[in-house]
Amino acid sequence: ETGVTQTPRHLVMGMTNKKSLKCEQHLGHNAMYWYKQSAKKPLELMFVYNFKEQTENNSVPSRFSPECPNSSHLFLHLHTLQPEDSALYLCASSQVSDMGEQYFGPGTRLTVT
Amino acid sequence: TQLLEQSPQFLSIQEGENLTVYCNSSSVFSSLQWYRQEPGEGPVLLVTVVTGGEVKKLKRLTFQFGDARKDSSLHITAAQPGDTGLYLCAGAWSARQLTFGSGTQLTVLP
Numbered sequence: 001e002t003g004v005t006q007t008p009r010h011l012v013m014g015m016t017n018k019k020s021l022k023c024e025q026h027l028g029h030n031a032m033y034w035y036k037q038s039a040k041k042p043l044e045l046m047f048v049y050n051f052k053e054q055t056e057n058n059s060v061p062s063r064f065s066p067e068c069p070n071s072s073h074l075f076l077h078l079h080t081l082q083p084e085d086s087a088l089y090l091c092a093s094s095q096v097s098d099m100g101e102q103y104f105g106p107g108t109r110l111t112v113t
Numbered sequence: 114t115q116l117l118e119q120s121p122q123f124l125s126i127q128e129g130e131n132l133t134v135y136c137n138s139s140s141v142f143s144s145l146q147w148y149r150q151e152p153g154e155g156p157v158l159l160v161t162v163v164t165g166g167e168v169k170k171l172k173r174l175t176f177q178f179g180d181a182r183k184d185s186s187l188h189i190t191a192a193q194p195g196d197t198g199l200y201l202c203a204g205a206w207s208a209r210q211l212t213f214g215s216g217t218q219l220t221v222l223p
Contacts, residue, residue: 004155042117043156043201043213056210090155101146102211104155 003027004105006091012111013081021076021108023091031097032074034066037088037107049074050097081112116140117204117214125220129191134217136202137184143205145185147176150199150216192221 004025013019025032034046048056049068063085065077074091088109092102117138126132136145144163148156160169162178162185169176173196175188189196199216206212 040215042215043203045211092155100144100205101158101161104148104157106154 003103004093006105006108010109014113018079023074023105025072025093029093029095030071031094033092034076035090048097083112086112117212119214119217123218128221128223131190133186133188134200135186136214140206141182146203148201156201194221194223197221
């Protein structure tokens, strides 16, 4: 299934770096999501975009900045991250943001040193 | 905060055995989804259950939604090594939030 792609797949960055994660969905969906997956913790919803508009921000620190230029693309801009931000960052999409069936990308494994 | 507890956290069995994993909550969900995640990949949706008491079958996998829509189970018959993965349940309790459990890591040994 290559409906949702994410780049890069792996990223190592220092705490003073600025980097961006990219997600693209080829499914014609209107909603896109960012999740954080840490070891031994449930998936944490970070942001929801519906028709390019942000509809949810689950108290995510400002060092994570999302951008959704259109319904097919989603970015997560990272700056001055902390080591505890190391995790697998997953992008997902769905037809609409009613928490129906979501299709996930393969994730970006982020390590903050 | 809506919480989903999954059990067991880890399960290692031999090929051909049957198993059941559970997903429990004190909250009522409008629907519940099961996903499987393999190493290096994102979760893949297996099934969505909506009606209390609903049972759905997907080949050797049987999913059941509790009558009160607070719990669900996944039963695998004659497990195969290809069933190995992290099984996640996710409950929708509003149109704005999907809560995931922490998962059951299943390993099926040949």
